[in-house]
């Protein structure tokens with residue numbers, strides 16, 4: 298069966314028609330209108346074009362932001378505050394459209410086709426502007442109350458630390474997201490930082506950053522005893538150095554040496570297509 302996966306990001310809407318094995322057979326893309334009704338119109342137009350070639354293909358949607366149990370979305374980068382995305386989609390399409398947060402979709406993509414395929418206990422971490430991701434437990438993606446997804450980047454690694462947008466202080470993502478690395482460097486671009494790290498420069502900065510990543514990883518290892526931790530997100534664009542450095546630092550912790558010597562640290566399989574594949578996985 299062919300499924301349409303749509304990834305709504307802050308700058309672009311990407312559509313893909315996904316085949317059984319996770320191959321993307323058709324692609325289309327448009328800019329993301331920040332008015333939610335215009336955004337839904339754009340989705341309808343893109344979906345109609347795709348369905349002209351793949352009649353009746355069901356649709357799943359990945360969207361940046363946070364969904365509540367009533368199907369409302371809040372996405373600061375788009376200026377959306379509790380917008381009724383599920384209802385608007387159902388009205389426009391005349392059918393229910395499965396919609397999920399982009400972090401959950403990335404997790405589903407890795408679980409179905411990528412680095413967490415067949416894994417019993419796994420964690421996906423995306424290091425970007427924030428820290429996202431999710432958990433596979435008992436071979437299944439984990440959800441909380443009412444199907445809500447957890448906020449892995451908001452475990453607290455520094456009690457009483459930096460104020461976070463979530464309302465807490467000292468959240469992991471304030472210290473270990475790619476954005477935090479940028480701030481620690483005094484404002485260099487992440488690409489420049491990573492180019493210089495690869496050239497053997499900025500080693501002290503890089504180690505300090507890795508320490509922050511590893512504090513959170515230690516807690517996650519101790520709580521979940523994961524078989525695999527996969528790393529994705531914008532920082533992964535720098536290549537294998539990211540996961541190799543994290544692995545080396547994490548393997549020095551007691552959490553790894555004493556409790557989790559089995560944990561594997563790997564790169565996530567999907568970067569740009571995680572949203573499309575994860576959205577399609579919602580209806581597979």
Ligand SMILES: [Zn+2]
Pocket residue numbers: 450451461462463464465468
């Ligand atoms: Zn937070």
